Amino acid sequence: MxxxxxxxxxxxxxxxxxxxxxxxxxxxxxxxxxxxxxxxxxxxxxxxxxxxxxxxxxxxxxxxxxxxxxxxxxxxxxxxxxxxxxxxxxxxxxxxxxxxxxxxxxxxxxxxxxxxxxxxxxxxxxxxxxxxxxxxxxxxxxxxxxxxxxxxxLFLGMLGHDMRSPLHTIQMTASYLSALNAGEKISGAASRLISSGARMQALLDDLMDFNRTKLGLGINIAPVEIDLAKVFNDELERLRAAHPDRRIELTVHGDAHGVWDGRRLQQLLGNLVLNAIKYGTPDAPVHVVVAGESDELRFEVTNSGPAIERLTLVGIFDPLKRGPDQQKRHDADGNLGLGLYIAREIAKAHGGDIEARSDATETAFSVRLPRHV
CATH class of the missing domain: 1.10.490.70 (Histidine kinase N-terminal domain)
Known part of the structure; x- marks a missing residue:
């Protein structure tokens, strides 16, 4: 049979x-x-x-x-x-x-x-x-x-959402303690709480953005008419204050006006600049160059330092992946390894794209954005 x-x-x-x-x-x-x-x-x-x-x-x-x-x-x-x-x-x-x-x-x-x-x-x-x-x-x-x-x-999404409220309470309480001027010990403890809370908030935001993309929802953006040169300058001022020992230079060519989500593009730029600070040569500047063209805008973040290996460069925007040297640094700073992935997703949400190149001279991340989403 x-x-x-x-x-x-x-x-x-x-x-x-x-x-x-x-x-x-x-x-x-x-x-x-x-x-x-x-x-x-x-x-x-x-x-x-x-x-x-x-x-x-x-x-x-x-x-x-x-x-x-x-x-x-x-x-x-x-x-x-x-x-x-x-x-x-x-x-x-x-x-x-x-x-x-x-x-x-x-x-x-x-x-x-x-x-x-x-x-x-x-x-x-x-x-x-x-x-x-x-x-x-x-x-x-x-x-x-x-x-x-x-x-x-779905579980991570719900967990991240539920964590926002207690984290906000911790941050508000720390700010209140800092404002009391109740002595050096309390002020120091409050400052550490504020710093740690901000770090937790950044990690939580990355996790929530990653979770949205995994669920097929993409990065949420709210585009309005903005001057990207001003938006970027504000973000770089914040980064300079956080890293006073590093030089971060901004150069703008052409018109930088367009319809974008300024907060999200600040996040994108911040992720790229922090990556350049982390892996670039400490005594060399990080360059940010913005170039406005007729129907789109391009900007590039470059730093000097060791060339990224070819195999690492191929998957550099993949989430939760690092090269050997990056893994050692991750063990020290405790980040999730989502910065470049989220940068790419923000560019995609604006209808743009992002590319990376690296050689013995410099490492550069180039972003292209249409003027209107």
């Missing part, structure tokens, strides 16, 4: 074994009813049997074995994807999800071979069955991982 026919004929026995194995996957399965343990098993097996019964060329088999038979856009969820979603919501981990398919594969092949005692099993059926199970595993794992990641991002 061909494998597809066997699966459909022996469906109840196969599903019963699926259920029995799923019941061993603790602790998630401990409180699950029979129907939940069997979730979508029959639909998955029917899909596998249908796949085995469908004629397939060698070329199509080869493409399928390499995972190149993707679903059409906007097609409904498959049984394997829905199964993965429900398992994730039931508390299964990804190893348990894969274990279900491993047990299913062994169960079906063992039962079929026992049924084929007098006739040799069809080798092509075995190959195609394994490919179908592999495809089911890939679909399930992909959907499971996406669901877990989305749940994590």
């Amino acid at each position: 061909r494998l597809a026919e066997f699966i459909l004929r022996d469906m109840e026995g196969i599903v019963a074994q699926w259920e029995a194995f799923a019941a061993t996957l603790l602790p998630a399965a401990a409180s699950m009813e029979k129907l939940a343990l069997r979730d979508h098993a029959e639909q998955i097996l029917v899909a596998v049997a249908k796949d085995l019964s469908t004629s397939q060329s060698r070329e199509e088999q080869s493409e399928k074995s390499m995972g190149r038979t993707g679903k059409p856009a906007n097609s409904p969820e498959t049984a394997t994807q829905t199964h993965a979603l429900l398992r994730a919501r039931s508390g299964f981990d990804i190893r348990q999800l894969v274990a279900e398919y491993r047990a299913l594969r062994a169960s079906v092949l063992r039962r079929w071979m026992d049924d084929c005692l007098l006739v040799s099993p069809d080798v092509d059926d075995i190959i195609r069955f394994n490919e179908a199970i592999d495809q089911a595993v890939a679909e399930s794992v992909g959907f499971f991982s996406a669901n877990v990641e989305q749940s994590r991002d």
Whole structure:
């Protein structure tokens, strides 16, 4: 008997074994009813049997074995994807999800071979069955991982939102203590609280921006008519006050007026300049050059220092990634490594882009912005 026919004929026995194995996957399965343990098993097996019964060329088999038979856009969820979603919501981990398919594969092949005692099993059926199970595993794992990641991002979003209120209270209390003039010890403690609170606020803002992009919401901007030269000068004055030992120079060419979110572009510039201060040569200036053109504006932040390795430069805007030297510095300053990623997302939100280049002479980050978002 061909494998597809066997699966459909022996469906109840196969599903019963699926259920029995799923019941061993603790602790998630401990409180699950029979129907939940069997979730979508029959639909998955029917899909596998249908796949085995469908004629397939060698070329199509080869493409399928390499995972190149993707679903059409906007097609409904498959049984394997829905199964993965429900398992994730039931508390299964990804190893348990894969274990279900491993047990299913062994169960079906063992039962079929026992049924084929007098006739040799069809080798092509075995190959195609394994490919179908592999495809089911890939679909399930992909959907499971996406669901877990989305749940994590939603949790981080809610956590970040809920942290804003107590952090604001800490900052307001520290400012009040500082204004009391109640002695050097209290004033010093208040200053440290204000500084630490500002640092926590910056980390929280980065986390919230990162979370929005991971949820597909993008960076939130509110564009208005502004003079970017003035906006940038205000930001650089703040950075000069925070880093009095560093030279930060601003040069403006042409018209710097346009419709942008000034606060967000200050954040973008601040991230680039802080990166230049952190990794550039301490006694060399950081240059910020703004050039207004007819329909867009460009600005560049450059610093002297060691060249960034090519492999590091390729992924320099990726979140939570650093080169070896950057990792050492991260261990000391405790930042999240999101500055350049958020800078890129702010540029994208304005319809612009950002590029990086580095050689033995200088490292430069160039940003292009259309004048109107």
